[in-house]
Structure formats: structure tokens, C-alpha cells
Amino acid sequence: AEVHFHEFIIQETPVKRLCRVHNSITVNGQFPGPTLKVRNGDSLVITAINKAQYNISLHWHGIKQMRNPWADGPEYITQCPIKPGGSYTYRFNIEEQEGTLWWHAHSRWLRATVYGALIIRPPLSSPHYPFPVLPKREFTLLLGEWWDRNPMDVLNMAQFTGAAPNVSDAFTINGQPGDFYRCSSQETLRFLVGSGETVLLRVINSGLNQELFFGVANHKLTVVAADASYTKPFSTNVIMLGPGQTTDVLLTADQPPAHYYMAAHAYNSANAPFDNTTTTAILEYKDAPCVTSQSQARAIPAQLPGFNDTATAAAFTAQMKSPSKVEVPLEVDEDLFFTVGLGLFNCPTPNTQRCQGPNGTRFTASINNVSFVFPKRNSIMQAYYQGTPAGVFTTDFPPVPPTTFDYTGNVSRGLWQPTRGTKAYKLKYKSKVQVILQDTSIVTIENHPMHLHGYEFYVVGTGIGNFNANKDTSSFNLIDPPRRNTIGTPPGGWIAIRFVADNPGVWLMHCHIDAHIFWGLAMVFLVENGEGHLQSVQSPPLDLPQC
Ligand code: C2O
Known part of the structure; x- marks a missing residue:
């Protein structure tokens, strides 16, 4: 090594x-x-x-x-x-x-x-990939979002006004918007392939706020890995990635030699403004006929699903499986139920400058009705390690929501206002954890790509509507579920994950839509150090930044 x-x-x-x-x-x-x-x-x-x-x-x-x-x-x-x-x-x-x-x-x-x-x-x-075909070349595609302003100004503005932040002005592939944006076509990226070759595309959604569909004109994609875990290969026309997720696909250049668009645009399940532009790069066959004029240079267009095509997104996600039987915890010690969703803070006195959310409110977001506040005086990890949590965090994060109701139906306005706090939930070392992530319809239903730090988890089940333990648990896949670090909570639905808490430390779990993190869609797991375990958490490095 x-x-x-x-x-x-x-x-x-x-x-x-x-x-x-x-x-x-x-x-x-x-x-x-x-x-x-x-x-x-x-x-x-x-x-x-x-x-x-x-x-x-x-x-x-x-x-x-x-x-x-x-x-x-x-x-x-x-x-x-x-x-x-x-x-x-x-x-x-x-x-x-x-x-x-x-x-x-x-x-x-x-x-x-x-x-x-x-x-x-x-x-x-053992240097070989366990793929059906070994790729001849590899390309990495970072899908991103670009603001025609300083993104920090966009954020600060939203934070000040309480409104939703501006949507991006372009999507990008490796930083380039591509042919359909002003002043961009000179820089459009070209990926060269030989006819008949198989290539590996490593696709990453590094965008801030938007789930994306990605596809290549006239070409099938074979999914072979996601979030740095191999998957059972399957073929698809399009992939969907939430911010934070990665998907590795094989593509065989089996079409007539030409230029084909590789394209990404928004998958937007929420009824809210979004960036509806399309970013492109070009898959260029080396033996494609020469093109002379600008108008001829345009490539064959890619067909992507509609922006609100939740069915395609769900069907794609449902095909993800581990390549073979995996070790999923069959019983659980911690049975957690987290509501994830947006909310609105009522403004005490109408303040038109600072309360520009719907009907004079401010946007917020929460898990189990707690809107996460990032500490400022110290890091949670350091305060925990030093045994001085006071003023930094508390360990009373609720393992289930404070009230049960029809999460995905008409939610009463009284439930729109979460409490604010820096709350952690303690997990015993090696406890077997299940978390049901339930989307709520407060403000809007939306796909929340939930990311857990310090772990990979198995995605054992998903469904639409309210999770029902009696009925839904029996259909869990405990044989070959996919292993992920980020998974979308489907709009108006739920997703179930399992993991063993074998990594002591302080680990953030949050929605990877950054607009939602600063509204508070986050929480922290505090995993205890294994008593009597030979190794323990490393000591803090000497150059650890102090507040
Ligand atoms: Cu990709 Cu908390 O991060």
C-alpha cells in the first residue's frame, strides 16, 4: 500500500x-x-x-x-x-x-x-474490477452547479431574508456548462472513444441543491458501482443521482461513429423553483466523420426523463443491489424513526425584510422536529472528547418524532414550527441500528438525499406514504441490499437503512441539499468508544484547528 x-x-x-x-x-x-x-x-x-x-x-x-x-x-x-x-x-x-x-x-x-x-x-x-467487461478507459464526470454570483452571497442573502436561496444559473460537467449556455460552447468537454470500446464513467453529483438525471444519447449504461461499493450490474438508459451520490457505469461505444451528447438536468420532485437548464459534454467517436461548420458540430441529443419523473427515479433506485449476499443486521437494537422535511417559522412581528418565506414566514427544516444548529464555540467531537459538552451540544435528540400524524397527508400548521437545538443521539458501540427516514409533506414533499458520515449503510426498504412497521418490515431486503453513504428519502415516502455502530466518534447525518442543511436538516450520532476494545479513537492531532 x-x-x-x-x-x-x-x-x-x-x-x-x-x-x-x-x-x-x-x-x-x-x-x-x-x-x-x-x-x-x-x-x-x-x-x-x-x-x-x-x-x-x-x-x-x-x-x-x-x-x-x-x-x-x-x-x-x-x-x-x-x-x-x-x-x-x-x-x-x-x-x-x-x-x-x-x-x-x-x-x-x-x-x-x-x-x-x-x-x-x-x-x-488483485488489480481487476469485478465487471462483466473490463473497461479500456475511464472518465470522471463531476456534475456541478454554477452561480453567476458568489455562492456565499447567495447563501447570506437567503439567510438574511428567510427566503429560499436563488437556484443555480448552470449545471456543469467537470466545471463546464456545455453547448446550451452562453459563452460556453468553446469549452464543451469531449471524451474520445474508439468504436467498440467499453469505457467506465465515474459519475458524481457534486451539485449543491439538485438531484440530477444523467444519460448519453443512444447509449445504454451498465451500472456497476455506487458510493464506492460494487453493485449487481444492470442496464439502464438513464441514472439519477442525488447530491453526494456517485454511480459508476460501463458504456460500450456500439453506435455508428458520431458525436453524442452526454447530458444532465434536474430531477425536481418539489413544487418549487429550480434550475431547468441542461449541461452537456460530448462522447466523440475517434472515427466519427469530420464536421466543418458550427451548426454541424452539434451532437446527437440525449433523451432525459421529465423533471418531475418520480417513477423513473424510483424505478432506477429500486434496481440497486449488492452483487451477492451481504451481512445486514437481522435484528436491531436501536429502532429509530426520523421525520425529515421542511418547515416554516412564523415571524413574531411581520418583518418584511427578514421574513420573505411563504406568507411572511422564514424557511426552516428539521429531523424529528429539531432544527439543527451548528455550534460556534467548539466542535462537538472536541467537546465530547474533553468531556465538556455544556454550551456546545446536548444528547437529547429524540429517537422518534414528538407526535405521530399523517406525515405525508395534510399536516396541521401547528407542526410547522420545530424547536432549534444542537442535539446528538448516543449509540452504544456495536449496536445494530435501523433508521426509518420518513419524508413529510410540511411545505412540500421532496426527495431528501440523506448522507451519514463515518459509515456505509444498507438500504433495506423503501415505500410511498407513511411507513407502517407491521406491514412494511416483512418486505425488507435483508439478503442483497445496496450499500450506500447517501440515499434519497423518496418524495412523500420513506426509506429504511441499517448499520452496525462500529465506528466510535461523532458523525453528522444530514440532507445533502445544502439549502436544507443551513435550514437545519441535520443531526449528530455520537457513537461510544468500545469499552475494553484494544484500539480506541485516535487522539486529536496537534494541529487540529481551534475555535
Ligand atoms: Cu458530502 Cu456532510 O457531506
Whole structure:
């Protein structure tokens, strides 16, 4: 196994998109940031040097960080942010993970431009992919969102007004919007293939707020992995990814030599404004006939499902399975039921400036009616480690909602106002955990891509409407469910996950739609250190940023 050393210099860099230059926060002047390429079993040592004007921290999305929460990165959860002029070295190992992950800033909306791919190949000792066909080449496609403004201004504005933040101005593939946006077609990305070749596409939804459909004109995709776990291969015309999710697909160049669009646009289940533009790159056959004029250069268009095609999204997700039988906990010690959804705070006195949500309210979001507040005085991990939680967090996160009601029906207005708090839920070391994530119809029904730090979990069941334990549990897949780190709670429905709490530390669970995190759609699991266990949580590194 190899140790990979990197220096990540976080700095302002002029980036020109949609005809305008913005001073964007980047890593090493690159947008998107550097791709990390490692093998299963390798280690990474990444020194982040903050030369920008914002506090920042970095997160290695999907890396389990076994007994190593100090390298996980979410600000005020496992570390205080790196201040301007400061630095921090993230040290972590890749343990039993293969496929595609990514890294991103975990500070407010800085991940809009601070992100990159993290590719984990099989170890040299057994270097081959377990795929039906071995790919000739690999391409990484980071699907992103671009604002024609400073994303931090967009966020601050929404936070001040209480309204929903502006939707993005473009979707991007590896930072490029593509042919259908102003001043962009010169830069449209081209991926070259030879006729008959099979290629591996590593597709990552690194967008902030939008689930996406992705497809390639006239080509079938064979799904082989998701969130750095292999899946049972299946063929599909289109894939759907929530923010945070990754999907690896094989594509065989079996069509007449030509140029084909690779395209992504929104999958939007909510009845709310969204970015309805389409980003494209081009799959270009090497032996495609030459094109001479601009108008001829256009590629064959890709057909994507409609924006609100929930049926296609659900059918796609339902096909994901592990390649063979896996070890899912059959019994559970912790049977948790979390409502996830949006809400509205009533404004005490009408304040037209700060209460621009629907009917003079402010937007909020919650899990079990608790709207998560990020601490400011210390990180939860450090306060826990030092035994000084007072003023930083409490451990009274409710394991079930305070009231039962028809979550997906007409929810009474009294339930729209959650309480605010920094609440953690304690899990015993090695307890077997089940979490039902139930979407609510407060404000709107919506797909919430829920991400758990420090773990991979099995997705054992899903359904529409209210979860019914008596009826629904019997249909759970406890044989070959898919292993994920991020899964969408279907709009107006529920999803069931299981995992064993074998990684001590403080782990954030949140909706990966960033507009929802700052409204409070998050909570924290505090997993106790295994008593009498030989290893324990690593000590905090000496350069851990302090608040
Ligand atoms: Cu991809 Cu909490 O993060």
C-alpha cells in the first residue's frame, strides 16, 4: 500500500463562466479541484493551507474514517474550521472501499467551487474490477452547479431574508456548462472513444441543491458501482443521482461513429423553483466523420426523463443491489424513526425584510422536529472528547418524532414550527441500528438525499406514504441490499437503512441539499468508544484547528 501526500492550497482564483469572471475559491487554482487517485488500502496525507478569506474545512465524502473522526472534516462537528492563514493536515486510510468517492468543502456553501473526485482502484495484489467487461478507459464526470454570483452571497442573502436561496444559473460537467449556455460552447468537454470500446464513467453529483438525471444519447449504461461499493450490474438508459451520490457505469461505444451528447438536468420532485437548464459534454467517436461548420458540430441529443419523473427515479433506485449476499443486521437494537422535511417559522412581528418565506414566514427544516444548529464555540467531537459538552451540544435528540400524524397527508400548521437545538443521539458501540427516514409533506414533499458520515449503510426498504412497521418490515431486503453513504428519502415516502455502530466518534447525518442543511436538516450520532476494545479513537492531532 502506498501513502499519497498532497498539498491543497485554498485560494481565490479568477474563473470565467457564462461570459463573466468571478473570483472563486479553489484548491491549487483548479476548478474543479484535483482528482485524488488511490488504491484500496492506501493512505492519504493532505495538508490544507487556507489562503482564502473564509473559514473552511474539507470533507472526504464516503470515507469511513475508522476510529479517525478528526479527519472527517465537517466544521463544528469534528473540527473547528481552518481560519484564513491557517492549515490542517488530514491523515486517513482507505479501508475496504473501491469505486468512486469525492471530497468537498464542508463549510457553508464553499463546496460550490471547492470539490474534486476521489478514485479508489482495487489493490495491486488483485488489480481487476469485478465487471462483466473490463473497461479500456475511464472518465470522471463531476456534475456541478454554477452561480453567476458568489455562492456565499447567495447563501447570506437567503439567510438574511428567510427566503429560499436563488437556484443555480448552470449545471456543469467537470466545471463546464456545455453547448446550451452562453459563452460556453468553446469549452464543451469531449471524451474520445474508439468504436467498440467499453469505457467506465465515474459519475458524481457534486451539485449543491439538485438531484440530477444523467444519460448519453443512444447509449445504454451498465451500472456497476455506487458510493464506492460494487453493485449487481444492470442496464439502464438513464441514472439519477442525488447530491453526494456517485454511480459508476460501463458504456460500450456500439453506435455508428458520431458525436453524442452526454447530458444532465434536474430531477425536481418539489413544487418549487429550480434550475431547468441542461449541461452537456460530448462522447466523440475517434472515427466519427469530420464536421466543418458550427451548426454541424452539434451532437446527437440525449433523451432525459421529465423533471418531475418520480417513477423513473424510483424505478432506477429500486434496481440497486449488492452483487451477492451481504451481512445486514437481522435484528436491531436501536429502532429509530426520523421525520425529515421542511418547515416554516412564523415571524413574531411581520418583518418584511427578514421574513420573505411563504406568507411572511422564514424557511426552516428539521429531523424529528429539531432544527439543527451548528455550534460556534467548539466542535462537538472536541467537546465530547474533553468531556465538556455544556454550551456546545446536548444528547437529547429524540429517537422518534414528538407526535405521530399523517406525515405525508395534510399536516396541521401547528407542526410547522420545530424547536432549534444542537442535539446528538448516543449509540452504544456495536449496536445494530435501523433508521426509518420518513419524508413529510410540511411545505412540500421532496426527495431528501440523506448522507451519514463515518459509515456505509444498507438500504433495506423503501415505500410511498407513511411507513407502517407491521406491514412494511416483512418486505425488507435483508439478503442483497445496496450499500450506500447517501440515499434519497423518496418524495412523500420513506426509506429504511441499517448499520452496525462500529465506528466510535461523532458523525453528522444530514440532507445533502445544502439549502436544507443551513435550514437545519441535520443531526449528530455520537457513537461510544468500545469499552475494553484494544484500539480506541485516535487522539486529536496537534494541529487540529481551534475555535
Ligand atoms: Cu458530502 Cu456532510 O457531506
